[in-house]
Structures are given as C-alpha cells and as structure tokens.
Amino acid sequence: MPVAEGKSVQQTVELLTRKLEILGAEKQGTFCVDCETYHTAASTLGSQGQAGKLMYVMHNSEYPLSCFALFENGPCLIADTNFDVLMVKLKGFFQSAKASKIETRGTRYQYCDFLVKVGTVTMGPSARGISVEVEYGPCVVASDCWSLLLEFLQSFLGSHTPGAPAVFGNRHDAIYGPADTMVQYMELFNKIRKQQQVPVAGIR
Amino acid sequence: MADVLSVGVNLEAFAQAISAIQALRSSVSRVFDCLKDGMRNKETLEGREKAFIAHFQDNLHSVNRDLNELERLSNLVGKPSENHPLHNSGLLSLDPVQDKTPLYSQLLQAYKWSNKLQYHAGLASGLLNQQSLKRSANQMGVSAKRRPKAQPTTLVLPLQYVDDVISRIDRMFPEMSIHLSRPNGTSAMLLVTLGKVLKVIVVMRSLFIDRTIVKGYNENVYTEDGKLDIWSKSSYQVFQKVTDHATTALLHYQLPQMPDVVVRSFMTWLRSYIKLFQAPCQRCGKFLQDGLPPTWRDFRTLEAFHDTCRQ
Numbered sequence: 023m024p025v026a027e028g029k030s031v032q033q034t035v036e037l038l039t040r041k042l043e044i045l046g047a048e049k050q051g052t053f054c055v056d057c058e059t060y061h062t063a064a065s066t067l068g069s070q071g072q073a074g075k076l077m078y079v080m081h082n083s084e085y086p087l088s089c090f091a092l093f094e095n096g097p098c099l100i101a102d103t104n105f106d107v108l109m110v111k112l113k114g115f116f117q118s119a120k121a122s123k124i125e126t127r128g129t130r131y132q133y134c135d136f137l138v139k140v141g142t143v144t145m146g147p148s149a150r151g152i153s154v155e156v157e158y159g160p161c162v163v164a165s166d167c168w169s170l171l172l173e174f175l176q177s178f179l180g181s182h183t184p185g186a187p188a189v190f191g192n193r194h195d196a197i198y199g200p201a202d203t204m205v206q207y208m209e210l211f212n213k214i215r216k217q218q219q220v221p222v223a224g225i226r
Numbered sequence: 227m228a229d230v231l232s233v234g235v236n237l238e239a240f241a242q243a244i245s246a247i248q249a250l251r252s253s254v255s256r257v258f259d260c261l262k263d264g265m266r267n268k269e270t271l272e273g274r275e276k277a278f279i280a281h282f283q284d285n286l287h288s289v290n291r292d293l294n295e296l297e298r299l300s301n302l303v304g305k306p307s308e309n310h311p312l313h314n315s316g317l318l319s320l321d322p323v324q325d326k327t328p329l330y331s332q333l334l335q336a337y338k339w340s341n342k343l344q345y346h347a348g349l350a351s352g353l354l355n356q357q358s359l360k361r362s363a364n365q366m367g368v369s370a371k372r373r374p375k376a377q378p379t380t381l382v383l384p385l386q387y388v389d390d391v392i393s394r395i396d397r398m399f400p401e402m403s404i405h406l407s408r409p410n411g412t413s414a415m416l417l418v419t420l421g422k423v424l425k426v427i428v429v430m431r432s433l434f435i436d437r438t439i440v441k442g443y444n445e446n447v448y449t450e451d452g453k454l455d456i457w458s459k460s461s462y463q464v465f466q467k468v469t470d471h472a473t474t475a476l477l478h479y480q481l482p483q484m485p486d487v488v489v490r491s492f493m494t495w496l497r498s499y500i501k502l503f504q505a506p507c508q509r510c511g512k513f514l515q516d517g518l519p520p521t522w523r524d525f526r527t528l529e530a531f532h533d534t535c536r537q
C-alpha cells in the first residue's frame with residue numbers, strides 16, 4: 023500500500039482504517055509482528071568464501087508462545103519463545119545484524135469471518151511503510167479462496183490491490199499454516215528494507 | 227338413564243311394562259311354588275295327581291300370558307336410544323329446564339363445529355400429502371382412526387442396512403469421506419468431511435437425518451471426552467449460515483417410503499459445497515455479500531447463490 027501523495031504514513035493508515043470501519047469492520051485490539059536478522063558468524067564460514075546465510079527470527083502477537091526462525095527460501099522453524107535465549111547462546115555461530123530490527127504494529131479488525139490487520143512498518147525510529155494482512159479463517163487452502171480475498175481487498179484497497187502472493191501458487195492444495203504468514207511478512211520486510219518507500223501488502 | 231329414557235317416549239307403556247314384569251315374576255315363582263309343594267292334601271292318589279296337573283297348567287298359562295303382555299308392551303316402549311341421530315345425548319333436548327342450561331344447543335353447535343373441523347382437516351391432509359413434506363411414513367389422514375397405531379417401518383430398519391446405505395454413499399463421492407459411529411446405542415452419527423472445506427456432523431435416527439451441524443475443516447468437532455460434539459455451532463459465520471441451509475435441505479428432501487434416496491439426495495446436495503469459496507453467485511456474479519460467500523445451493527441445480535440472491 024503506497025503512501026498517498028502528500029500524506030504521511032500515519033494519515034494513510036487512518037484513511038484505510040476509516041474505510042474498514044465504514045465497511046462494518048469492528049476493532050479487536052492490536053497486533054505486532056517483529057523480525058530480527060542474524061548472519062552466520064565469519065569464523066564458521068567455509069574457506070571457499072561462500073556467502074553467509076541470513077536467518078530471520080520473528081515473533082507474531084497472534085502466536086504469543088511461538089518463535090519463528092526462517093531462512094531465505096529455506097525452511098521455517100517454529101519453536102517456543104525460549105528460542106530467543108538459545109540464540110544468545112549461539113552467538114558464536116549467528117550474529118545479530120546491527121539495527122536490523124524491523125516490526126509492524128497496528129490494529130486488528132474483524133469483518134464477518136475476515137481478520138484484517140493494518141500496521142505501520144517501522145525500522146528503527148522511522149516509519150517505512152504500511153502492511154495489510156487479511157486472513158479468512160474458514161478456508162484452510164489458500165488457493166481456494168484467492169478470488170474471494172481479492173474481491174474483499176478491492177472493497178477497501180481499491181486500485182492498490184496487489185497480485186496473488188507466491189503462497190497461493192506453489193503447493194497446490196496444502197493447508198495454510200502460521201509459517202506461511204511469517205514467510206510473507208519476511209518477504210515484505212525484505213522488500214521494505216531494500217526500497218525506501220514501499221508499496222506492498224501481504225495477504226494471507 | 228332409564229328414567230330419562232321413559233320420559234319422552236311412552237311413559238304409560240313403560241309403567242305398564244314394569245308391572246307386567248312384576249306379574250311375570252310372581253307367576254313364575256308360583257309355578258315353582260306349586261312344583262315345590264307337590265301332591266299334598268288330597269285323599270286319593272288320582273285326585274292328588276289331577277289337582278296338581280290342573281294347578282300346574284294354570285300356573286304355566288299365567289306365565290305365558292304375562293310374557294306375551296310384556297312383549298307387547300316392550301314394543302310400545304320402543305328403542306328410543308337408537309332412533310335418535312345423536313343417540314343418548316339427543317335426549318338432552320327433552321330436558322324441561324332447557325332455558326337455564328342450554329346444554330343441548332351447545333352440544334349441537336359443538337357437533338357441527340367438530341364435523342367441519344374434520345372435513346377441513348381431511349382436505350388439508352390431502353393437500354399436505356401431495357406436497358410430501360412429512361418426514362415419517364405415518365399417514366395422518368381420516369383412515370388413521372381405523373388403523374392400528376403402527377410404528378413407521380423406516381424407524382426400525384436393521385443396523386446392517388443403514389451401514390450399507392451409508393457406505394455405498396461414501397463410495398459414491400470420492401471427495402467426501404463419511405465416518406459412521408454409534409456412541410449412543412442404535413442411532414448412528416456421521417462425520418462427513420468434504421475435501422478440505424468443511425466437516426458436517428449428521429445425527430441419524432435409523433435412516434432419517436435428525437440434525438446436522440456444519441463446521442470448518444480446521445475446527446474441532448469433538449468434545450473434551452472424545453465424543454462427537456453435536457451441540458456447539460461453528461465459530462465462523464459462513465458455516466453457521468451453511469448449517470441453517472442444511473437444516474432447510476433436510477426438510478426439503480423428503481420421501482418417507484425411500485429414506486435411502488433422501489440421504490443420498492442430501493449428500494449430493496452437500497457435496498456441492500466443495501466449491502464454497504470458489505464459486506461466485508449465479509445471480510450477482512460476486513463472491514462476497516456482507517462478507518459472506520454464496521452459502522446457498524439450489525436444491526435442483528446445485529448452483530451457488532447468496533442467501534439474499536436466491537429466488
């Protein structure tokens with residue numbers, strides 16, 4: 023979701039939430055997703071000079087007891103929140119990238135069976151973009167309900183509705199899980215990091 | 227009612243008949259008295275026999291006479307209770323205190339009213355039978371009065387037959403899996419899983435479907451003690467709506483004589499929900515209306531409609 027011309031991130035978030043409220047969505051508390059980047063420590067790298075892999079450690083307020091560890095294009099590990107302590111112990115192998123912490127915070131909205139989370143993505147002190155997550159609980163297979171989601175997104179995003187995320191294409195009728203959401207947030211955060219002002223929405 | 231009976235009909239004849247009965251009784255007892263006394267108080271055997279026979283004959287004659295008299299009188303008294311169309315209750319009209327207790331006119335009105343009621347009920351039952359909305363084979367028509375109360379035969383089908391029908395349906399639809407269990411005795415409960423879309427709990431009574439609850443594929447369908455949870459509803463609005471429609475479908479698919487066909491039709495209809503999230507409304511062409519996908523499926527064509535878009 024690009025920030026509207028001449029308006030701040032804050033104003034655009036307000037615009038969006040107002041549209042949702044007009045639609046009939048009800049406020050249901052807040053949410054927060056954060057992500058920290060680690061790279062493999064230089065000492066453990068092979069002699070051939072291969073690049074160190076990046077690992078992302080993420081938390082999602084929707085799953086307060088879990089901690090997600092993701093590799094780019096790689097597996098997603100779901101662990102207890104104790105995982106954070108483990109990462110401290112593994113300092114020798116994984117080092118936290120400086121000022122890499124990126125997070126999105128915002129409000130949860132419920133509309134019928136849809137769960138909408140509009141958040142402001144911040145990196146350090148500055149707001150870098152807006153994330154929109156839409157979840158449709160009744161359907162467990164993502165590709166089954168894409169057209170339905172698209173119609174819902176258009177109802178409040180208008181022309182800024184994004185294309186189908188990768189999750190919908192691969193794994194034809196696999197059951198959608200929390201890890202799929204986290205992968206999307208990871209991809210979104212990476213895009214935001216690379217660009218300065220970012221027009222992306224994550225869809226579940 | 228004996229005294230009331232006599233009042234209207236022929237009081238005099240009735241009184242005479244009573245005295246005739248008394249006369250008959252006394253003449254009969256005289257016959258037995260005579261027989262009991264035997265041949266006494268006569269000097270010669272011949273004289274005794276003669277006097278006894280004459281006396282006995284006299285007595286029998288009088289019995290005969292009294293009997294004839296009683297028969298004549300009883301014809302005069304008649305049989306009032308069977309002549310009146312309202313039978314004994316008709317005699318209420320003869321009550322002299324009519325003005326104070328209008329029982330008879332009330333009775334007549336009630337009778338007319340119940341006649342009409344029966345007539346209209348008969349018409350209604352005929353019409354309803356054509357619509358075949360009934361769930362049991364128990365015909366409620368006028369004839370029900372004469373027939374002994376029979377258990378609807380479809381309620382007492384052997385368990386094996388029910389199992390067979392269900393497993394045949396299970397094999398018919400590959401994307402639908404049906405798990406049958408009998409946690410409470412003979413009544414079967416089905417857990418129907420349709421693709422990765424929804425789960426349906428079906429409570430059966432023999433081959434009749436009593437209740438259905440539709441839930442999401444990822445929702446829990448068991449209670450804490452591991453039994454099928456037949457009471458709690460889905461937490462998603464879309465499945466609550468589908469549950470309502472499924473209940474409507476139960477009432478629609480009715481064929482009391484062929485319950486297996488009913489179950490099969492219901493399951494065929496249910497199967498059309500495999501595209502619950504993928505089929506747009508056949509009327510407005512959209513996916514969502516008030517946040518819900520098209521939750522209605524036409525009973526004949528199985529086409530998808532929003533609840534408010536169906537005809």
Ligand SMILES: [Zn+2]
Nearest residue numbers: 507510532535
């Ligand atoms: Zn419609």
